[in-house]
Amino acid sequence: MKSTPPSSLSKDRLRLWLKLLKTSSAIEAELRRRLRDQFGSTLPRFDVMSALARSPEGLKMSEISTLLKVSNGNVTGIVERLVEDGHALRLAVPGDRRANRVKLTAAGSKAFAELAAEHEGWINEMLGEFGPEQIETLSDLLEAVLHPAEKDEKSGSAANAE
């Protein structure tokens, strides 16, 4: 039943958003479940470890929260648990006694490497249908949502990631 009223562009956009949310949530829920069941871990922990893994010299609390776009207080708790688990440690910052530098321990690095490999496999599995062309099409459309262009722009491709 195609009961779509003619001029409901607005409703169509609303439906699109709901589908986008549903898709993202479904994948996210599956990742959380697997991290939990197979590794006793969580997505927030994974995200923090991921950020730390890219900076072997460590990151300040505020750098972590900026990178992950979450609040400072949030990071405090996650790092706290990471430290308890022996996956991270806090170092003093010479010259600034307010700040901390957080760094993965050897155990943390090792654990993250395993997690990351599995994680990539899971995503690869969940998006298994997508070939290069579809990936680019979807990526470009999402980019358009994220960064609306003011005027029509004939872009070839080549937006870069961060």
Next chain:
Amino acid sequence: MKSTPPSSLSKDRLRLWLKLLKTSSAIEAELRRRLRDQFGSTLPRFDVMSALARSPEGLKMSEISTLLKVSNGNVTGIVERLVEDGHALRLAVPGDRRANRVKLTAAGSKAFAELAAEHEGWINEMLGEFGPEQIETLSDLLEAVLHPAEKDEKSGSAANAE
């Protein structure tokens, strides 16, 4: 030919997922912020009210949690606050003293109608660039993520290298 490594389909899928998550999270965060700042409400409350608004006769707790795909205990708390606010009320289910039927109050219906109108406007604004063709393309691609058509493994193309 950008410097994309040859066999990184797997990495490309990973990047795609990251972008999907980023896009969805950005919109969601904006919605939460506006619900909070302009209406003193939250997305979970909005979701529950939305479900209730579609069933004027009310819904059982378990029906709400099934519809929204969240846990029972979760719904308990949200409905609790909705009732405190005078937006919902609980009715007995004749013949089953275990169950509750939750229903929007008149005030709740009115409040939701306003919220819903604003909400649609926000989405329409955030997805303002998208016309019917783009909506359909994006919708179809998301559908493919959500419900992969499992065809036989036919392609021998890309076993990925790592």
Next chain:
DNA sequence: GGAATATATTTCAAGCTTAAAATTTTAGGT
């Protein structure tokens, strides 16, 4: 130096979320 301001971080209160355990009530089987 000392006051005001800015920065880095934690603490707090409130709400969301889940899985698992507990409660209450209903339904079945004997």
Next chain:
DNA sequence: ACCTAAAATTTTAAGCTTGAAATATATTCC
């Protein structure tokens, strides 16, 4: 009736998340 299993819901414990208030330290400006 009695016993057991199933169903609807709440409670609990733990963790995530935020914005705002609180701490502690650093910097800037007279």
